[in-house]
Amino acid sequence: MADTPGPGASEPSLDEQIAAYQREFQDLDPQVEKVVSALSRLNRRMNVAYGRQTAELGISNAEWEVLKALVLAGDPYRLGPGDLAKRLGLTPAAMTHRIDRMVAEGLVTRERDENNRVRVIVGITEEGRSKWLEAMRMASVFEEELLQDLSGEERGRLGEMLTRLLRRVEDAQPDAGGRLSDLD
Amino acid sequence: MADTPGPGASEPSLDEQIAAYQREFQDLDPQVEKVVSALSRLNRRMNVAYGRQTAELGISNAEWEVLKALVLAGDPYRLGPGDLAKRLGLTPAAMTHRIDRMVAEGLVTRERDENNRVRVIVGITEEGRSKWLEAMRMASVFEEELLQDLSGEERGRLGEMLTRLLRRVEDAQPDAGGRLSDLD
């Protein structure tokens, strides 16, 4: 039996995918396509890995994002929902909902700014801070493993090239906003 | 007025972010962090860019994903929902809904496999194929612009390094599945 092309195929390998692009759409530089496809696949895999780690701590990647933003903001470790939304690329409405949950879980606090009662201030709790720290520890181990095949010099070159690409898109797209969706 | 740290800050630059990590969590190799942070930011920006382009065609990135998978699958240009779900990293339930919409919009067809009536076959329509093609044309222009600052040799090195990283994660995480979330 069975020259059936196979119903059970899984995700094609990167090289198969590049070859398929050449077959179906010749106007595509395979070198460019390789960079772009590897970038999105890598990102997807990394998010899966982070998700497993944060799940062990009983939080989601989305919640970890909020904690990261608060810690990275520096000393008073407080930000308004609007600012948080900008940093995470979410709508303000989504931020409101996210904060609701995180307050209920004891990861952050929400209070009104007494100097300007239109504003709200979100702060990180002890528990939020400690979850952030554990997540960072796990993430740094994972990231070190991820890059283990690259020499120090290669890491530098890679970071530099990626930064150059990033500058390109950020110049073309200065507004941080924008809906997302996962792409392949 | 105003030594207030500022409510209106936007997303910090990559370098500011790296510096903040050094301040808050010294056990982090800044070189590693630069690579990782640049990767996720780049991905986010790229998805925003793709989203704008697909929106011009009246489809979403999610729908474009499905069209890509069908075209890349090759000749009969047909796949089952389960297989599609695996390739896109979605649950089967999400795939069912997505196909519902796309059938309603005339981008794909859904029929039962006559040889095995448990299975369903999703195929691409003329219109789906043509939207795919237009999206690819726009994407290839964007991607070429994105990489314009890199020489041919650099592009090769970048693709090769990213592939090496990808191999690392894929070995550690052979199952394609996994929920996602956008990370910073």
Next chain:
DNA sequence: TCTGAAGACTTCAACAGTAAAGTTCGAAGC
């Protein structure tokens, strides 16, 4: 051929995000 088990998809209820319409407060002009 009947029965049980497994596979492939769908349905359903709950959750997360978005857009657009509210609230509420602060600041500027009259």
Next chain:
DNA sequence: GCTTCGAACTTTACTGTTGAAGTCTTCAGA
């Protein structure tokens, strides 16, 4: 000192994804 405008957040209704339960078909064994 009112009134109007605008900013910051929230609410509401809707869209899309998930996990779990359900349906239908096939296949293997009795």
